[in-house]
Each structure stands twice: as structure tokens, then as C-alpha cells.
Amino acid sequence: MSNAIIDAAVAALSTKMEGTDFDGTAKFVIEGEGALIVDGASVRAADDSDEAEVTLSADADVFQDIMSGELNATSAFMSGKLQLDGDMGTAMKLGSALS
Secondary structure, eight states: OOHHHHHHHHHHHHHHHTTOOOOSEEEEEETTTEEEEEETTEEEEEOTTOOOSEEEEEOHHHHHHHHHTSSOHHHHHHTTSSEEEEOHHHHHHHHHHHO
């Protein structure tokens, strides 16, 4: 796991989540790097034991493209670049919060 990549991901996602009204829990797994969890508007590094309503998995490039706005999360999911496991409604709320 690369702490630098996870730390940067936590910072980027924290900025995106500021001022949102997301009230669920979501786990982002960045393949080969680690994971982070969003619980409401707070974001932190996660580990395998952290549970969430939805888990989203992608490689670091896809995650970066979603955070930068170059790639829409829904488009990433529909094209198979972003995998989802869990509650689709929570994933949609998170997608709306990140837009």
C-alpha cells in the first residue's frame, strides 16, 4: 500500500465532500494502493475490516480522473472502469455529492 497515494486520495476526496449532505458510508478501494472510507462528510484511510454500505473499486488512474472531474463516476461504472458492490442508492447519493 502506498501511503502517499492514499493520503493524497483522502485529501482530494475530503475537498470534494466539503459542504455536501452525503449521509451514508462508502468505501473506495484503489487497486494495488489501499482504501479510504467516506462516512458522512468525513474521509479517512480504511483497511479491510472497515464496512460500508457500498464499496467502489477502481485503479488509481480512474480514481484520479473521477476526482479531477475528467471522468464521471456513472460513466466509469457503466464502462466497467469502476466496480460497485453494495447499495446502488448510496452510490448514487455519493455520485451526486461529488458532482
